[in-house]
Amino acid sequence: MNEARKVLVIGGGASGNAMTLLLRRAGVEVHLIEARDDWNATAGSGITLQGNALRVLRELGVWEQVEASGYGFGSVGITAPDGTVLHVQDDIRSGGDDLPATVGMQRPRLQQILIEAVRASGASVRLGTRAESLDQDAGGVTVRFTDGTEDRYDLVVAADGLGSTTRSAIGITAKPEPTGMAIWRVAAPRPAGVTRTDLAYGGPAYIAGYCPTSETTLYAYVVEANRDRASIPPESYADEMRRLTSAYGGFWPEITETVTDAAKVNYTWFDRLLVEGSWHRGRVVLIGDAAHCCPPTLAQGAALSLEDASVLAQMLTAADDWDDALFQAYYERRVARVRPVVEASVQIGRWQLDGVRDADVPGLMGRTMTMLRELP
Known part of the structure; x- marks a missing residue:
């Protein structure tokens, strides 16, 4: 040039x-x-x-x-809805061996x-x-x-x-084009034991997961079939997310109790x-x-x-x-x-x-x- x-x-x-x-x-x-x-x-x-x-x-x-x-972390856990860890898989270092596999x-x-x-x-x-x-x-x-x-x-x-x-x-x-799924997301305090992403398949949602984002924070999410956005008033977002996450065990009860502010909850179609x-x-x-x-x-x-x-x-x-x-x-x-x-x-x-x-x-x-x- x-x-x-x-x-x-x-x-x-x-x-x-x-x-x-x-x-x-x-x-x-x-x-x-x-x-x-x-x-x-x-x-x-x-x-x-x-x-x-x-x-x-x-x-x-x-x-x-x-x-x-x-x-930074290097693995993902697969859990049952009650929080039982079923499998832990090492993440592939897609950026090369000199970088972490994942950073939240x-x-x-x-x-x-x-x-x-x-x-x-x-x-x-x-x-x-x-x-x-x-x-x-x-x-x-x-x-x-x-x-x-x-x-x-x-x-x-x-x-x-x-x-x-x-x-x-x-x-x-x-x-x-919508794929038929939607996701609820929220930022929350990180329980001390959360050191990687854990994913629970099944329960009231298709996926319930979280990812640590700092020493003190994480973001949590649940994936379900998409719904008409107009049918979910924004002021009910925290209640809707809590309803879904309250069925999950492990670290979820500690996370769920912090989901109280509807303005901090995001709902998006895939x-x-x-x-x-x-x-x-x-x-x-x-x-x-x-x-x-x-x-x-x-x-x-x-x-x-x-x-x-x-x-x-x-x-x-x-x-x-x-x-x-x-x-x-x-x-x-x-x-x-x-x-x-x-x-x-x-x-x-x-x-x-x-x-x-x-x-x-x-x-x-x-x-x-x-x-x-x-x-x-």
Whole structure:
């Protein structure tokens, strides 16, 4: 890359922040816009980061902060609904042997670490701002913003999430589809004995699990068949989650008694999305959830999004020409890795919905995570 170039990144989540950091490191002028005024700084409860996500966070230069803020562990426990531990399985170190297999983290803390890094990178950041129109020609993209301003870019990277308005604006018609499951999540104090993720299958929910996110916190979740969101008043969220979790033993009674604030409970449907054919139109390219999304049954959503940013940044900084051939090569490289993860994540949920008792869930998880040990 020999000439000075300017890139617009739409969306300040994990993939957009990562894209911004990597392009700034390469000397590219980057403008980042984020629709939310608060830059998503307080959104979410917890996040499970597998090794391949940690590998990209190390590339971004924030691994030491992540390590200090999160909770690393290397195994997952399978329990009966009453809390009896049935099996403990070592996690595959998908980021390599020099990184933990898994780090649990409070999602707002991860976002704050990335925000601080973006601020320090010298990128131009505008919050509460959206792209109103994108007009392309052979040389670039003219973008008009909701604040009435306009600017010209060599490339636009759409990292604006599952409901991406950029995706539809450039004529990609793919939309997320519900898989039939939904998840309740809440941040809670960590009982002293919780040192890894434990998953209980069965009981009133398909899955009840938790993940330590620091020395003092965890996030807990239960997965059930999705319900009409309108039928669940937000003020009842804590009651609904407590109703589900109260049937579980082990550490669950201690966790359940802290689920009292409905505002801290999140309810989300599981969705599936995989844009086919290409992830670009002209000089507008999709990354992260704007291009693909899968249920969190393999905890790979953030990891795949971070990998997108890493791969696209590598390809952009190594290329003289930012053209269709480059963007198509990016798609083909990524879709070969993303597709099996999306399909495996959906399949695990489908087996549960269909009541398949002899499904080889551990085998499918193992094969998928082993594949992810390879560099993207």
